[in-house]
Amino acid sequence: MVKEALVNQLDSFVDRPIIPLFHVIFKGLGIGLSSGYLWKKQRKFASTHLRYFGEGQKSLEKYIEVECNFLSEAFKEEQGRPFNPHYTLTNAVSNIVCSVVFGHRFEYSDPSYRRILELDNEAVVLAGSLRTQLYDVFPGLMKHLPGPHQTVHANYRQIVAFLRKEIEKHQEEWNPEDPRDYIDAYLAEMEKKKEDPQAGFNTDTLLICILDLIEAGTESAATTLRWALVFMMNYPEIQEKVQAEIDRVIGQSRQPTMADRPNLPYTDAVIHETQRYGNIVPMGFPKMASKDSTLGGFFIPKLAEIYGNIFTVRLGKDTFVILCGHKMMKEALVTQAENFVDRPHSSIAGRCYAEPGAGLFMSNGDKWKKQRRFALSTLRNFGLGKSMLEQSICEEIRHLQEEIEREKGGSQLIDPAGLFNSAVSNIVCQLVMGKRFDYSDYNFQIMLKYISESFWLQGSIWGQLYEAFPKVMDYLPGPHNKIFTYFSAIQTFLAEEIEKHKKDLDPSNPRDYIDTFLIEMKNHKDSDLGFTETNLALCSTDLFLAGTETTATTLLWALVFLIQHPEIQEMVHTEIDTVIGRTRLPSMADRINLPYTDAVIHEIQRFGNILPINGLRMAHKDTTLGGCFIPKGTAVMPILTSVLFDKTEWETPDTFNPGHFLDASGKFVKREAFLPFSSGKRVCLGEGLAKMELFLFLVGLLQKFSFSAPEGVELSAEGITGVTRVPAPFKVCARAR
Numbered sequence: 001m002v003k004e005a006l007v008n009q010l011d012s013f014v015d016r017p018i019i020p021l022f023h024v025i026f027k028g029l030g031i032g033l034s035s036g037y038l039w040k041k042q043r044k045f046a047s048t049h050l051r052y053f054g055e056g057q058k059s060l061e062k063y064i065e066v067e068c069n070f071l072s073e074a075f076k077e078e079q080g081r082p083f084n085p086h087y088t089l090t091n092a093v094s095n096i097v098c099s100v101v102f103g104h105r106f107e108y109s110d111p112s113y114r115r116i117l118e119l120d121n122e123a124v125v126l127a128g129s130l131r132t133q134l135y136d137v138f139p140g141l142m143k144h145l146p147g148p149h150q151t152v153h154a155n156y157r158q159i160v161a162f163l164r165k166e167i168e169k170h171q172e173e174w175n176p177e178d179p180r181d182y183i184d185a186y187l188a189e190m191e192k193k194k195e196d197p198q199a200g201f202n203t204d205t206l207l208i209c210i211l212d213l214i215e216a217g218t219e220s221a222a223t224t225l226r227w228a229l230v231f232m233m234n235y236p237e238i239q240e241k242v243q244a245e246i247d248r249v250i251g252q253s254r255q256p257t258m259a260d261r262p263n264l265p266y267t268d269a270v271i272h273e274t275q276r277y278g279n280i281v282p283m284g285f286p287k288m289a290s291k292d293s294t295l296g297g298f299f300i301p302k303l304a305e306i307y308g309n310i311f312t313v314r315l316g317k318d319t320f321v322i323l324c325g326h327k328m329m330k331e332a333l334v335t336q337a338e339n340f341v342d343r344p345h346s347s348i349a350g351r352c353y354a355e356p357g358a359g360l361f362m363s364n365g366d367k368w369k370k371q372r373r374f375a376l377s378t379l380r381n382f383g384l385g386k387s388m389l390e391q392s393i394c395e396e397i398r399h400l401q402e403e404i405e406r407e408k409g410g411s412q413l414i415d416p417a418g419l420f421n422s423a424v425s426n427i428v429c430q431l432v433m434g435k436r437f438d439y440s441d442y443n444f445q446i447m448l449k450y451i452s453e454s455f456w457l458q459g460s461i462w463g464q465l466y467e468a469f470p471k472v473m474d475y476l477p478g479p480h481n482k483i484f485t486y487f488s489a490i491q492t493f494l495a496e497e498i499e500k501h502k503k504d505l506d507p508s509n510p511r512d513y514i515d516t517f518l519i520e521m522k523n524h525k526d527s528d529l530g531f532t533e534t535n536l537a538l539c540s541t542d543l544f545l546a547g548t549e550t551t552a553t554t555l556l557w558a559l560v561f562l563i564q565h566p567e568i569q570e571m572v573h574t575e576i577d578t579v580i581g582r583t584r585l586p587s588m589a590d591r592i593n594l595p596y597t598d599a600v601i602h603e604i605q606r607f608g609n610i611l612p613i614n615g616l617r618m619a620h621k622d623t624t625l626g627g628c629f630i631p632k633g634t635a636v637m638p639i640l641t642s643v644l645f646d647k648t649e650w651e652t653p654d655t656f657n658p659g660h661f662l663d664a665s666g667k668f669v670k671r672e673a674f675l676p677f678s679s680g681k682r683v684c685l686g687e688g689l690a691k692m693e694l695f696l697f698l699v700g701l702l703q704k705f706s707f708s709a710p711e712g713v714e715l716s717a718e719g720i721t722g723v724t725r726v727p728a729p730f731k732v733c734a735r736a737r
């Protein structure tokens, strides 16, 4: 996996993320924590010049030979008594880098350099502690609080002041004709690179570069040598064999050289094993995905190419079994439907849903079965499959068309996200609350904003931190708290609607889901199947949330893809003109006569891939899947990306190609691996509704408008992934046809 990320995908994972603790001092400069162009230039300069002043020339070996003498003398002075070798060793190792960078070494007895080494060692140790890592999560807050992070910053400031003096001395004595060391060479490069400020050759970057070189060149090698001492003491027989080999090959009188290495295979093996077993940088340094290679989105399916279609991933304290590819998904969600029907515990849901096991999305067992069946039949009664719902959607299309006309004004530009959210949400509001909201309704708009933001927050690092450390996060400030504030505001919004419904409820004439539920409650006074008022608010919230974000996001992707492929948009226009014309509104009966448009809508859903990791599932009992034993209670992640982009199912998986859904004669064809709504017993409850909305809204919009990007703007298909994968915010030009 490490090879896959760092070697095979080296371009995707070359950058460093911003680590707030270090950013205060390093500011993205230098070599170790920089990214992009600056990193490339600084790294290239450093590797070339380290080679020039050391490697490849005799001088580095000479420096080390001299230092070895000093070190042996210092050890001898202890006369076999126990002593702490820490700082003598560290100073010796550090002197090698100092010779290359500053052109001189420091005496072991020099108190000022000893102090720098102590400060650095303390900073490195503290930086890895749990309390200091809190700084990375809450930098804004922690910078005002006492704690080890303050020591880390204070230590680095003293080290930086020390290094700045070295640079100033070099600047005073600088002779461009005779560069003595790394700093001199860098000063010359600063003169040369004046025209290229992005490369970052200035004294601030120099300072951080030498901090990087000194720190990395000191701590790491010195720590490895300390481990070597530990292992030699713990394994005296190995120490003896190394000594025997050295005695035989080099003897006691002359110093070693690199040319001796091939003749010391046992010693060489011991050094390698010391590095492996010492494991001094256990976590590596964090790398940042510079392209969209998200775990759930596209990276995990890549892993499937190496590990097969079923494997385990640990995220924090949680373990997930990952399922990839259409065949594995079918085996789990359809063939073994009963075994994988439940959802695992989620700390976020646990806090949101006041009643345990409430709602539609997260509930399990009999309660879920009953509530799902009730919701489906109620939605059917109020419209699905009936012209009533089609009429509501068509009425909403008229409102949407008017809003687009109003918003675009002279510039022709509209911001589609808010409009689509309002229009789509109004359909589910009709079904659940029996009413639609005006697009200018303040409260409604606030709810829509809360929905989008909480979907994003739940999938963000904040949501993930909450899932991993709920007890700690409960007490900490941060954006994760908004998830709960928003959820409870949405729930209150629905609870108020329920109160209103209770006042004018006519049991013989239910108007919507809320009315039907209130009536049903009377038949379930003694059951625990979730027919309570709290659960009504929670189920309504689920329908409102799931019914808004998903379909609106798919419509946004539709605009992105149709604008990126104007020839496809034109073919859809032509088909609609031929079959429906431009005056009457579309109906579901038209779908069969619009095979190309239908194929385009399916391809938008496939390529849009709006729920990349699907809903989580849990093994209901011990079972076997793909030959692997899955114990009861294991969380399972059926990755939808891996089905919608399955190389064995789609002719051109990585291309937007409506041809995936058309046969040679242009007829629409269904595809088994088309699973944006997932599959099995927990398949999306709103699939029928969503399909109807997507068809009617898209055809209604394309009948009236041609869409394009504003002059000079290229829309991106990269997407921002929270729980859903949404396009980055964009504006479009809507021209009336």
Ligand code: HEM
Pocket (backbone or CB within 6 Å): 360, 361, 362, 372, 428, 542, 543, 546, 547, 548, 550, 551, 554, 610, 611, 614, 615, 616, 676, 677, 678, 679, 681, 682, 683, 684, 685, 686, 687, 689, 690
């Ligand atoms: C393009 C639009 C939509 C897409 C792509 C979509 C996709 C999904 C997916 C992938 C799941 C998880 C299924 C699983 O765990 O296997 C789901 C669940 C669900 N969806 Fe949708 N959905 C969409 C629209 C809607 C709409 C309009 C509604 C409103 C009625 C809705 C209501 C639900 C509910 C209530 C669940 C939970 C079902 C359960 O756990 O039993 N969805 N959806």
